[in-house]
Amino acid sequence: MKKYLAAIVIAILLIGGGGFFAYVHFISGGPWQGTWWGVQDAGVNWSDDHIRNLETVTFTRNDDKTITVEHKVQQGSKEVDGSLSGTGVVDGGRLVVTPKKGGKDVALSYNTMSKTIELPLTNADKSAVTLKVLTSDNNDEMEQIRSDIVQISQKPENKIDTTLSSSKS
Structure with a gap:
């Protein structure tokens, strides 16, 4: 009797877990909504x-089941449009994005274990850039990183001199 009771409890837990997974990924829209952020480490x-x-x-769901992807990059003191902006379509656990500036489609993948999105961008150490969902708990951390990036870019030794010096021959 105890064997059957344990099997029934396990079956109920599996069904409940499967239902929760279905709710999170299909009914609630999955990870492809809201604003996500991460840092690309470009080295020294x-x-x-x-x-x-x-x-x-930022992922925005459209009525036609596509997803508008708006990618912004804080590079120095400027925030610029990123290369991943475009329109996406969910394909299994991936989001396939057609960039609005043209080029090949890009696939973004969601890691259910770490709850992060892996981008096709790489860090200086060749690892993938990952994003986490923006929440009220980590918004201050993101803004501090933005402030640090701007401060570093404004240091005199990091300014790029675009003037050309002429030499007399």
Whole structure:
């Protein structure tokens, strides 16, 4: 009798877990909504500063079941449009994005264990850039990173001199 009771309890837990998984990924829209953020580590520059780019990606569901992807990158003191902006379609656990600036489709993948989205962008150490969902708990952390990036870019030794000097021959 105890064997059957244990089997029934396990079956109920599996069914409940499967229902929760279905709710999170299909009914609630899955991970492809809201704003996500992460940091691309570009390494150390000539002035020995740690250079990073803040990546933010906003997913907006459309009525036609596509997803509008808005990718912004904080590079130095400027926030620029990122290469991943476009229109996406859910394909299994991935989001296939057609970039609005043209080029090949890009696939974004969601890791259910770490609850992160892996981008096709790489860090200086060749690892993938990952995003986490933006929440009220980590918004201050993201804004601090943005502030650090802007401060580093404004250091005199990091300014790029675009003037050309002329030489007399």
